[in-house]
Amino acid sequence: MNNELLAVFEYMERERGIERSMLISVVENALQSAAKKGTIPSTHLRVEVNPQTCNIRALAQVEVVDKIRTPHDEISLHEAKKIKPDAVCGDILEVEVTPKNFGRIAAQTAKQAILYKIRQAEKDRIYDEYKDRTGDIVSGTVRRFDRSDVIIDIGRAEAVLPSRERVPTEEYQPGDRMRAYIVRIENLAQGASIILSRSHPDFMRRLFEVEVSEISDGTVEVKGIAREAGFRSKIAVVSHDEKVDPVGACVGMRGIRVKNIVRELSGEKIDIVRWHEDIKTFIANALAPAKLIDVDIDEEQHIVHVVVETDQLSLAIGKKGQNARLTAKLTGWKIDIRKDQEGEPRFEEKVAMAVESLAQLDGVEKDQAQKLVHAGFLTLEGIVTSEKGDLESIEGFDEQIAQAIREAAANAYEKVNGKVKA
DSSP states (O other): OHHHHHHHHIIIIIOOOHHHHHHHHHHHHHHHHIIIIIOOOOSSSSEEEEEETOEEEEEEEEEEESSSTTTEEEEEHHHHHHHHHTTTOOOOEEEEOOOOHHHHHHHHHHHHHHHHHHHHHHHHHHHHHTTOOOEEEEEHHHHHHEEEEEEOOOOOOOOOOOHGGGTTTTTOOOOOOOEEEEEEEEEEEEEEEEOOOOOHHHHHHHHHHHHHHHHTTTTTEEEEEEETTTEEEEEEEEESSSTOOHHHHHHHGGGHHHHHHHHHTTTOOEEEEESSSSSSHHHHHTTTTEEEEEEHHHHHHHEEEEEOGGGGHHHHGGGGGHHHHHHHHHSSSSSEEESSSSSOOHHHHHHHHHHHTTTTTOEEEEEEHHHHTTTTTOOOOHHHHHHHHHHHHTTTOHHHHHHHHHHHHHHHHHHHHHSOOO
């Protein structure tokens, strides 16, 4: 009995749960390959292992001949008759050619072959387990770093979070728990490679599906996502039930649903946009909270021209153009945002308005108001806070006129603001 080989088999059966029949098949193939390389030079060789005793026999096919020319592949008729009394020249017999030290060699070979087989089986098992899970969210623990890639233990396998799939604002440390999105599974020669992402737009989509029951059951549909991972995202939703508000469903009671997702995404801002089939309405919703004056569509250039009030321009464009850029990604249209030129008075109009305003003061003639405006005094506050000599230096103004205008401006300013600025 080969006690060493038997111990290997029993350990693998007990600790790894591998059937003995599979182990025997692996060992037989490995021993046959090893024997052919040097131990037994026969051309036609077969190795068999007894399942109960683990005794090993090496069997070679030899041809019965009168005169032996190839010792390892031929047998004399005299020797053949000892094995098979009715043997004749030309018969093929199977004879045992097991070397004396074959048991020890077999045990070492078996260990290597079985370990290799286990590693290969593990790789195949991982690939089979995860090949249909592309698009799922998995939880794992940060194990180590491979250059800029993060290696994550997801249970029975290790996955890779490449640098391009990381969120720029996030930092990871060994032992950190995280969730990530399975982008793809690659079956490489060295085994299955599971590629994860935390910056993929569909990671946010899957988080909303998990958190918002109306999305998971199809009542609310996610029509699109535009994401700048770590900073800001927009998600467009529509309800297929008129009784369900899609935005309210995603936000949740007291904002709990969207807060959970924002927390998972390390504070990334999320704009939930009501989708609409009319592109003008959709873009107005996407650019909110900015208020739009006009939206004009250029079908040929596939551009949407948006006009906003001057004070709404920075809000519509967003910090570093982020709001406009995400809206373009979400809607699929180029966005051109301009301020309202017609609504903004021209310089001449501003001058005329200032003259008209100052001419309303008691005792101030229109020509005096014009002189005040041209001298740079456009408002009541400007007159009230001026130095005594400033008004007297205006052509046609003496001390008496300057004092009268200051008093009239002070009285009007006090009526509007309650007191005169010092």
